[in-house]
Amino acid sequence: xxxxxxxxxxxxxxxxxxxxxxxxRKIEEEIKRHNLEDEIQIIPVGSSWLCTRGxxxxxxxxxxxxxxxxxxxxxxLVEEHLLKGRPVKSLMYIHPxxxxxxxxxxxxxxxxxxxxxxxxxxxxxxPDKIEECIARDGYKALAKVLKSMTPEEVIxxxxxxxxxxxxxxxxxxxxxxxxxxxxxxxxxxxVCNADEGDPGAFMDRSIxxxxxxxxxxxMAIGAYAIGASEGYIYIRIEYPLAIKRLERAILEARDYxxxxxxILGAGFSFEAHVFKGAGAFVCGEETSLLASIESKPPEPRTxxxxxxxxxxxxxxxNINNVETWANVAAIINQGAKxxxxxxxxxxxGTKVFSLAGNINxxxxxxxxxxxxxREMVYDIxxxxxxxxxxxxxxxxxxxxxVVPDSLLDLPxxxxxxxxxxxxxxxxxxxxxxxxxxxxxxxxxxLIFTNDxxxxxxxxxxxxxxxMLEILTRITEGKGEEGDIEFLEELGxxxxxxxxxxxxxxxxxxxxxxxMHFRDEFEAHIKYKKCPAFVCKDLxxxxxxxxxxxxxxxxxxxxxxxxxxxxxxxxxxxxxxNCIKCGVCRDSCKAKAVILKDRFDK
Amino acid sequence: xxxxxxxxxxxxxxxxxxxxxxxxxxxxxxxxxxAEKGPSIGGVMAQLDKTFPTNDCAMCILAPKLVSTGRxxxxxxxxxxxxxxxxxxAGNFTVSVKKNPxxxxxxxxxxxxxxxxxxxxxxxxxxxxxxxxxxxxxxxxxxxxxxxEYKNKEGALLPALHDINIGYSYLPENILRYxxxxxxxxxxxxxxxxxxxxxxxxxxxxxxxxxxxxGTACYVKGGNRIVxxxxxxxxxxxxxxxxxxxxxxxxxxxxxxxxQAPVVVVNEDLYGHFRATKVPQLIKSYSETxxxxxxxxxxxxxxx
Ligand SMILES: Cc1cc2nc3c(=O)[nH]c(=O)nc-3n(C[C@H](O)[C@H](O)[C@H](O)COP(=O)(O)O)c2cc1C
Ligand code: FES
Numbered sequence: 001x002x003x004x005x006x007x008x009x010x011x012x013x014x015x016x017x018x019x020x021x022x023x024x025r026k027i028e029e030e031i032k033r034h035n036l037e038d039e040i041q042i043i044p045v046g047s048s049w050l051c052t053r054g055x056x057x058x059x060x061x062x063x064x065x066x067x068x069x070x071x072x073x074x075x076x077l078v079e080e081h082l083l084k085g086r087p088v089k090s091l092m093y094i095h096p097x098x099x100x101x102x103x104x105x106x107x108x109x110x111x112x113x114x115x116x117x118x119x120x121x122x123x124x125x126x127p128d129k130i131e132e133c134i135a136r137d138g139y140k141a142l143a144k145v146l147k148s149m150t151p152e153e154v155i156x157x158x159x160x161x162x163x164x165x166x167x168x169x170x171x172x173x174x175x176x177x178x179x180x181x182x183x184x185x186x187x188x189x190x191v192c193n194a195d196e197g198d199p200g201a202f203m204d205r206s207i208x209x210x211x212x213x214x215x216x217x218x219m220a221i222g223a224y225a226i227g228a229s230e231g232y233i234y235i236r237i238e239y240p241l242a243i244k245r246l247e248r249a250i251l252e253a254r255d256y257x258x259x260x261x262x263i264l265g266a267g268f269s270f271e272a273h274v275f276k277g278a279g280a281f282v283c284g285e286e287t288s289l290l291a292s293i294e295s296k297p298p299e300p301r302t303x304x305x306x307x308x309x310x311x312x313x314x315x316x317x318n319i320n321n322v323e324t325w326a327n328v329a330a331i332i333n334q335g336a337k338x339x340x341x342x343x344x345x346x347x348x349g350t351k352v353f354s355l356a357g358n359i360n361x362x363x364x365x366x367x368x369x370x371x372x373x374r375e376m377v378y379d380i381x382x383x384x385x386x387x388x389x390x391x392x393x394x395x396x397x398x399x400x401x402v403v404p405d406s407l408l409d410l411p412x413x414x415x416x417x418x419x420x421x422x423x424x425x426x427x428x429x430x431x432x433x434x435x436x437x438x439x440x441x442x443x444x445x446l447i448f449t450n451d452x453x454x455x456x457x458x459x460x461x462x463x464x465x466x467m468l469e470i471l472t473r474i475t476e477g478k479g480e481e482g483d484i485e486f487l488e489e490l491g492x493x494x495x496x497x498x499x500x501x502x503x504x505x506x507x508x509x510x511x512x513x514x515m516h517f518r519d520e521f522e523a524h525i526k527y528k529k530c531p532a533f534v535c536k537d538l539x540x541x542x543x544x545x546x547x548x549x550x551x552x553x554x555x556x557x558x559x560x561x562x563x564x565x566x567x568x569x570x571x572x573x574x575x576x577n578c579i580k581c582g583v584c585r586d587s588c589k590a591k592a593v594i595l596k597d598r599f600d601k
Numbered sequence: 602x603x604x605x606x607x608x609x610x611x612x613x614x615x616x617x618x619x620x621x622x623x624x625x626x627x628x629x630x631x632x633x634x635x636a637e638k639g640p641s642i643g644g645v646m647a648q649l650d651k652t653f654p655t656n657d658c659a660m661c662i663l664a665p666k667l668v669s670t671g672r673x674x675x676x677x678x679x680x681x682x683x684x685x686x687x688x689x690x691a692g693n694f695t696v697s698v699k700k701n702p703x704x705x706x707x708x709x710x711x712x713x714x715x716x717x718x719x720x721x722x723x724x725x726x727x728x729x730x731x732x733x734x735x736x737x738x739x740x741x742x743x744x745x746x747x748x749x750e751y752k753n754k755e756g757a758l759l760p761a762l763h764d765i766n767i768g769y770s771y772l773p774e775n776i777l778r779y780x781x782x783x784x785x786x787x788x789x790x791x792x793x794x795x796x797x798x799x800x801x802x803x804x805x806x807x808x809x810x811x812x813x814x815x816g817t818a819c820y821v822k823g824g825n826r827i828v829x830x831x832x833x834x835x836x837x838x839x840x841x842x843x844x845x846x847x848x849x850x851x852x853x854x855x856x857x858x859x860x861q862a863p864v865v866v867v868n869e870d871l872y873g874h875f876r877a878t879k880v881p882q883l884i885k886s887y888s889e890t891x892x893x894x895x896x897x898x899x900x901x902x903x904x905x
Contacts, residue, residue, distance in 0.1 A: 014858045017871035051860025200817030202857035237763070237800050238856055240869075276763055278798030281854070295758035297793050313755065356818035356859035363860050394817060430817045430859075444820050448854060454797075455650070462658065557878060559833050581833075582826055586878050 004039040005082060008058040008123050011044040012209045013241045015054035019071070023055050026071045030078040040082055046127045046210035046245070050110060051202075051363040053093070058105055058123060065105040066091040096360060096382050110361045113380050115342070117350045118326045119366050121211040127245050130252040133213040139258050141332035142217050145224055146266035149332075151181060154225040158328065160336035162348035167193055167284075167321030168399065168425050168501070170347070170414040180308040180318040181226045188228035189312045190219050191319040193289060194235040194242070197281035198397030199448065201428030203352040204322040206364045208235070208242040211326070212249035216272055218325030220259065221332060223270045226318050231270065234289050236277045246274050281398070281452035285500050286319045288454070299456045300500035321426065323352055343369035347413040347424075357394075357430035360385050367412070374408040377431060388433040392516070396425025398445045398452075399505035401512025402438065421512035423505070437534035438517040439524050443471040445509035453502060460503030463494035467510060475535040477599070479525035488514060533595040536580040540598050543584075545570035547592035554584035554593065611636060611696055613684060616644025620666050627675035635670065636679045636698060643667055734779045743768055744776065748783045758786060758794055762801060771802045799853070807842040807849035809887050811835075811867050816855030818862040823877065827863055828852060830877040834884055847888065 007027065011020050024042060031040055050056065053067035064087045066077065073091060080086045092101035093108055102108050116122055125132035133139075145154055159174030180188065192215060196204040208215060219231045235243055250272050253259040261269045275293050277283050283292045285300045290312050292298035311317025327349060331339045340348050347369040353376070356362045360382035367376070373393055377383070384390050392402040401422040403410065410416055414424050432441065450464040467490055470483050491507030498504050514521060523529045530538040543554075543563075548570040555563045555571060562578040565571030573584070573593075585593040608631070612623045615637030623635045635642065646652070647667075649659035670676055681701040688695045705716075736744065747764050751757035761784065765776055772795050781788040795801050813819075813828045828839060831850050835843055842849040858864050861873025867887060872879075 013856070013871070014861050014873065017858065017861065017873055051858075054861075196857065197854075198817075199815070199820075199855035200859050201855070202859055205857040238853065276760070278759060278763065278800035279853075280798050292759065293756055295756045295760075295794065297790070298797060354859060356862060357821050362818075362862070397817065428817065428859075430821060432821050436821050441821070444817070448815075452854075458658065458661065559830075581829060581877070582823075583830070583877055586876060 003041045005041075005062070006060045007040060007042045008045045008060060009042055010046070010054060010056045010058075010123065012046050012051070012054075012206060013239070014051050015056065016241065018054045020055040022071055023057070023069050023074065026074040027078065030074055031082075034078065034083055036078075036082060043126045043132075044128070045123045045125060046206065050093075050361050052361070059087075062087070063104045063106060065093060065103075065108070067093055110363065110365075110380050110382065113371070113375065114366050115350050115368050116366050117330045117339075117342075118207060118214070118323050118352050119210060119364070120330060121214065122364075122366075123210070125211065127210060127212055128248055130213060130249065130256060130258075133211065134256075137333060138213050138329075139217055139253075141329035142220050142224075142258065143264055145221050145332060146264050146268055151225045151227065154221060154332070155181060157336045158225070158331060161331045161339040162336075162343075163324065163327055163331060163339065164347065164414065165321055166323035166327075166351065166426065168396075168423065170424060173320060173324055176308065176320070177222060177226050177318060179306070180316050183309050183316040185316045186227075187230060187315055188223075188226055189315060189317040190223045190226065190228045190231040191286075191289070191293075191307075191312065191317055192219055192231065192233040192322055192325055193284065193286065193319055194233055194239075194322045195277050195284040195289060196236060196239075196322075196426065197284040197452075198399075198426050198428045200354070200356055200394070200397060200430045201426055202354045202356075203364065203427045205239045205242050206354070207322050207326050207352065208239075208246055212242075212246045213253065214326040214329060215246075215322055216249060216253055216259065218328035219272060220263070220270045221328050222318060222320065222325065224268055226316075228318070229269050229271065231272045232275050232293055232312070233272060234275050234277055234283070234293060237279060243274060243276065250274065280454075281448075282454045282500070282502055285502060288500070289319070290317065299454045300502070302499055323427070344411060344413045346415055351412065351424070351427055353427045353429045355381050355429050355431070358384055358388065358433040358436075359431040369413055370411045372409050372411050373403060376412070376429065377408065381431065384431070384433050388435065391432050391434050391436055392438070394422075394430040394432065394441070394509075395428070396423035396508070397428045398449050399423055399501065399508055400425045400428075401508045402432075402441070402516060403512075404516040407516075421508070421515050423508070435532055435534070437475075437530050437532040438513045438520045439471060439475055439530075440532075440534050442510045442513040443468065443475060446471060446506070449502065449506040453506075457498045457500075457503055459494050459497035460499075460506065463490060463497075463503070464506055466490060467494070467507065471510070474521065474524045475530075476537045477524070477528045477535070479521075481525070483525060484514060484518070484521055528599040529597050538598050539580065540575050540596050541573050541578055541580060541582075541584065542575075542594055542596060543571050543573055544592045544594050547590050549590050549592070551589070553587045553589070557583045557587045559583065608632075608692070609634065611694070614644070615639070615642030615678070615680070617646040617663060617666075619644075620663075620670050623676055624666060624669060624673065627673045631675065633673075633676045634679055635676055636682045636684060638681075638683055640681050640703065642670060642678065642680065734775055734782060736775060736779055740776065740779075744779060744783070748780070752784060757784060758791065762795060766801055771805050773805075774803065804842070805846065807846050809847060809867050810849040810851060811865065812851050812853045812856075813839075814854075814856050814858075814862070814864040814866070815852040816859060816862075816864075818859035819855070819864055822862045824852075824863045826877045827865065827875060827880070830880040831884075834880050848884070 009024055055069045057066045077088050080088050089101045095102055105111055121136055155174055155177050163173045164170040165173055194204050282288050283298050286307055288298045288300040307317040307319050342349050350366050350368050352366045355365050365380055392404050394402050403420050403422050407420050410420055417424050446464055446468040450468050453460045453464055455461045470487055473479055491511045494507050495504050520531055523531050528538055533539050550568040552567050560577050560579045562574045563571055610626050610631045611634045612619045613636050615635055623633045627633045646659050646663050652659050681703050683699050685699045686697040747761055751761045777791050781791045815824050835848055837843055837850055839850050839852055856864050863875050865872045865875045
C-alpha cells in the first residue's frame with residue numbers, strides 16, 4: 001500500500017529517553033481519530049537528527065522537520081499539517097541568528113554540510129525492517145560481490161578506495177584484509193569492534209541503531225574477501241537498544257538467506273554473533289577484545305603476532321570498527337574511484353563525528369574528510385551556547401588531545417590532527433567553552449585512564465597514578481616549580497614503556513593541554529589561580545549585594561547552610577562553611593553569585 | 602678482627618620473610634638452605650598488588666629479591682620440600698628433608714608457564730579444599746539453565762556471568778563458586794573476570810541504581826557536581842548503596858547519549874539535561890511512588 005505521507009520519528013536511545021515512544025502512541029491515536037490510517041504511516045527511524053532536540057519528527061515527502069515534541073503538541077500538529085497541509089511553525093528549528101523558523105530539513109545548516117555515506121540510511125528506514133533496507137540498496141553490494149567478484153578483486157577495490165580504519169589508528173583496511181587472507185589457517189574470523197569505550201562518543205551506537213544491516217553486510221563482504229565464515233560483533237552492554245536492533249537484524253537477514261548457509265546460492269556461508277562486553281575501556285583494544293570473547297582476562301598482549309596472524313582462538317582474525325564495516329558496501333556499490341575522490345590526500349571518504357559538549361547543535365555529523373574544525377564548530381555545530389567564548393575542541397577522547405582556537409582552521413585528516421597533538425580517534429568531538437579549566441580537564445582524563453588501566457604494565461598503571469597525583473596537587477593549589485617539566489618527562493616515559501594503545505596514548509590529553517594551554521598550568525602553580533574558576537581550592541563564592549534581590553532561593557537550596565540573609569535583603573555566603581557545590585549559582589535568577597580568586601597574589 | 606664464619610643455616614619457608622632472612626644470612630657469609638613446601642618461592646607477597654602502608658608495588662620489591670635468591674652462590678633452594686625430622690641442639694642440627702618429585706627437569710625449564718595452561722588436570726598444583734556449595738532449589742533451577750547452556754563451551758564465562766547478573770542484578774559469591782565447579786573453571790579466573798568489568802558487582806545492589814554519567818561531554822557540563830549532589834543527598838559515596846537498599850550510586854563513563862548531557866540513568870530511565878538542583882526531586886520521586894521500570898518512563902516528571 002502506498003501512503004501519502006511518511007512520518008519519520010526518531011527512536012534512538014536519546015529520543016526514546018525524552019519520550020519518543022509516548023509521542024508515537026499519541027500520533028497513532030490522532031491518526032486513527034482522523035481516519036488517516038490508510039494515508040499516513042509512522043516509520044520509527046534511528047539517529048535521524050539533532051540529538052539535543054529530541055524527540056524529532058520528519059514529515060516526508062514534505063521534508064519538514066519538527067523538534068522538541070511534546071504529547072500535547074500532537075493533536076494540533078496532526079490536524080494542521082497532516083490534515084490541512086499547513087506546517088506548524090512553532091515546532092520548527094529556529095535559526096540561532098536570524099531567529100526565523102526553518103521549515104525544510106535540508107535548509108538547516110547543521111544538515112546542509114553533511115555528506116552521508118556511512119549513515120546513508122539515516123532517518124530513512126525503519127532499522128527493524130530489513131525490507132526497507134533492501135529497498136535502499138541494502139545487500140546489493142553483497143550480491144554483487146558473491147556473483148561477480150573474486151575475493152582478490154574485493155580486496156583490491158577496498159585498497160583502491162583508500163579506506164582507513166575508523167577505530168582510531170587509521171590503518172588501511174584493504175591492506176589489513178590482504179594480510180589476513182594471505183595467512184594460512186582455518187577457520188578465520190571477522191570481528192566488529194562496537195565497544196566504543198571513548199567517553200563522549202556515540203557514533204557506533206548511532207550507526208547500529210540507524211542501520212544495523214550496513215554493518216552486517218560489510219562484515220559479510222569482508223568475510224568473503226578474507227575467507228572467513230564466522231563473525232562476532234563485540235558491543236558494549238551500555239547500549240541495550242543497539243544490541244536489540246542488531247540481534248533482530250541478524251535474525252531477519254538469516255530469514256532472507258542473506259546470512260547463514262550458502263548465501264544467495266553462491267556457495268558462501270557466513271554466521272554473525274553478537275557478543276556483549278561488560279564495561280571495560282581496555283576491551284576496545286583489539287587483543288584485549290579477543291581475549292574478552294574467549295572469556296580470558298581481557299589484558300592486551302604484545303603484537304606481533306597480530307590478530308590477522310593469530311587472533312580469536314589463535315586463528316587468523318580480521319577486526320574492524322563499526323564505521324569501517326559500514327563503509328564497505330557503499331564502496332563496492334559505487335566504486336573505489338568515487339570514494340577516493342572524497343576527502344584529502346591521505347584520508348579518504350567521510351567520517352562520522354559525535355559533536356557534544358558546550359555547543360548549540362550537539363549531534364551526529366558525517367562530513368567529508370578535510371573539512372576544517374571551524375566549519376564543524378561554527379557552521380555545523382552552530383557555535384557556543386549562552387554567548388560564552390570558545391576554548392578548545394577535544395578530539396579522540398582519552399587518547400587524544402585538545403585543539404585550541406588558533407588551530408581551528410586545521411583540516412580534519414589523520415595526519416594533520418596528529419601534528420596538532422590530537423588524534424582522529426574514533427570520532428568523539430567534545431567542545432569546551434571558557435568555563436572549562438584545562439588542568440582540571442586533563443586531570444579528568446587521567447582519572448579515567450588510571451581507572452581503566454588493566455594494570456598489566458607498570459608504566460601505565462603507576463605512571464598514570466603518578467601523573468594524576470601531580471595534577472591533583474596542581475588543582476589544589478599545591479603545585480610546585482618543576483611540576484610541568486616533570487609531567488612532560490613522565491608523559492613521554494609512559495608513552496614509550498607501555499605495551500598497548502591505552503598506555504601509549506594516556507598522556508596525550510596532558511601533553512596537548514601543556515602544549516596549547518601552558519599558561520593555565522602556570523597560573524595554577526605560580527599564582528594559585530584558576531582562570532576558569534573551576535578548581536575549588538582556588539576560588540571563593542560570594543554574592544554581589546547590588547544584584548541580589550534577596551529572593552532566598554539560594555538560601556533554601558544551599559546544602560551546607562552557608563548562606564545567610566533576610567528576605568528581600570542582600571544575602572551573604574559564609575566562606576568557611578561553603579563547600580563550593582555551585583547550587584546557589586545555578587539557582588540564582590539574578591546572576592548575583594560571583595566567583596573570585598581565593599588567593600590574590 | 603673478623604671472626605671466621607662457620608656452619609650453615611636452614612631457613613624454612615620461602616615467603617618474603619624467608620627470602621630476606623636467607624639473603625641477609627647469605628650476604629654475611631653463611632651457607633643457606635632455603636626450604637619451601639610449594640614448587641616456587643615468593644609466597645603470598647607474589648600474589649599482592651600493593652603493600653601496606655606505602656602502596657608500593659609488591660612485585661617490584663619482590664622480584665629483584667627472587668632473582669638474587671636464585672642466583673646467590675651461598676643459597677641453595679630446596680623447593681617442593683618438607684621437613685620430616687629435626688634432631689640435635691643449637692649449633693649442631695641434623696635435618697631430614699623430604700623433597701617431593703617435580704617431574705620437570707629444573708635445569709631445562711624456563712618457567713614459561715605454557716604447560717600449566719595446557720594441563721587438563723587443573724588445580725593440581727595447589728589443591729584447594731573443596732568447598733561444598735549448597736544452593737536453594739530456586740537458585741538451582743536458575744543455574745541449571747545457565748550450566749546446560751554453557752557447559753563444555755569455549756569462552757562461556759563472560760556470557761554466563763551476564764546471565765547471572767541479569768537474574769540477580771549482582772554476582773553472589775555462592776553462585777560464583779557453584780559455576781566455577783560446574784563449568785570446571787578455576788575460581789580465581791571466575792573472580793578475576795567478575796571483578797575486572799564495571800558491569801558486575803559482588804555486592805547486592807539497591808532497588809534503584811543511580812548511574813551518573815561522567816563521560817567527557819557530561820563532565821564539561823557539570824557531571825561531577827551532580828555526583829557530589831547525589832552523594833550529599835543520599836549520604837553515601839559513589840560505589841555504595843544506602844542502608845535501606847533503596848539507592849545505589851554509581852558513575853559510568855558515557856551512555857552514548859552525549860547530546861543530552863549531562864545524563865543520569867536510574868535503572869533504565871534516562872534523564873537528559875540534568876541539573877544538580879533536580880537531585881532532591883528525583884530521589885523523592887523514586888522513594889515515593891513504586892515506578893515501572895523501562896526507558897519509556899522518560900523524564901516527564903523531573904525534566905525541567
Ligand atoms: C585502549 C584502546 C581502546 C580502543 N577502543 C576502541 C573502540 O572503542 N572502538 C574501536 O573501534 N576501536 C578501538 N580501539 C582500536 C582497536 O584496537 C583497533 O585498532 C580497531 O578496532 C581496528 O579497527 P579499524 O582498523 O577499523 O580502525 C581501541 C584501542 C585502544 C588501544
Ligand atoms: S558523556 Fe555522558 S552520555 Fe556520553
